[in-house]
């Protein structure tokens with residue numbers, strides 16, 4: 001069989017294969033450059049960027065769980081200025097396709113980040129993180145209130161960011177909702193080019209000896225294989241009602257995991273905390289997807305999107 005085509009288009013972004021990495025699990029790309037050629041990825045998605053640098057939450061910020069981990073990093077990042085000056089040159093030099101994940105405290109902050117990244121060539125696409133469980137929202141300081149939990153606010157935020165940029169715009173949603181279709185449709189109505197799902201599930205771990213929470217932030221976000229079936233189901237739910245593509249993630253460790261997401265309706269996938277266990281996990285996923293296509297006689301990987309057989 002001839003070499004299968006792995007090319008896809010994610011809401012206006014041409015990618016050489018459907019695999020990126022999940023924001024916050026791959027630094028700014030260069031951290032993994034010792035392990036493999038990161039330009040082989042369909043895209044590198046960088047850690048959430050904010051206008052100002054953020055130190056994140058106090059430690060402990062990570063806690064191990066069965067089949068996964070809890071994190072409450074709190075969006076520690078270098079800020080957009082240092083990213084553009086010190087991190088971007090590596091990614092551009094390597095000729096990587098870049099998805100810049102952005103985080104702000106208001107729609108206007110997201111819009112400013114989007115504008116600057118477009119103007120200064122800092123991204124090929126944007127992923128707006130409306131769903132971080134580890135920072136308190138400016139409008140509601142009594143706990144982790146997520147913009148992504150309100151379809152109305154998802155639409156407002158999306159519209160404001162959309163008006164600020166012509167880059168492909170993805171809206172990253174939260175699984176901490178009753179019906180993922182509502183915020184997904186709101187993102188589409190607001191002008192998003194794709195939705196990214198899922199961010200982490202809210203969770204909590206307690207040390208019974210000390211009777212204290214394992215995380216300084218008390219609660220955190222659960223990721224890893226434990227959340228994969230939840231993520232696949234949410235992709236399935238969202239993809240059936242949307243006209244825009246879905247970037248699926250949550251517990252992808254192997255090519256088979258990634259293919260589940262495509263069959264459920266995702267156009268592309270992101271490998272997240274699997275990279276902590278195996279730094280080249282995303283590369284192995286790409287290779288395994290190619291092998292799967294060859295084994296199943298699939299010439300074009302796009303044919304797998306939504307190809308779930310129900311009988």
Ligand SMILES: Cc1cc2nc3c(=O)[nH]c(=O)nc-3n(C[C@H](O)[C@H](O)[C@H](O)COP(=O)(O)O)c2cc1C
Nearest residue numbers: 022023024048071129198199223224250251272273
């Ligand atoms: C340590 C850590 C940090 C993360 N930081 C971010 C972040 O800055 N922005 C974001 O949108 N998602 C962040 N996430 C969520 C991931 O991008 C991803 O949505 C989630 O972990 C599910 O994928 P996984 O189970 O494959 O890790 C983070 C996840 C982890 C584990």
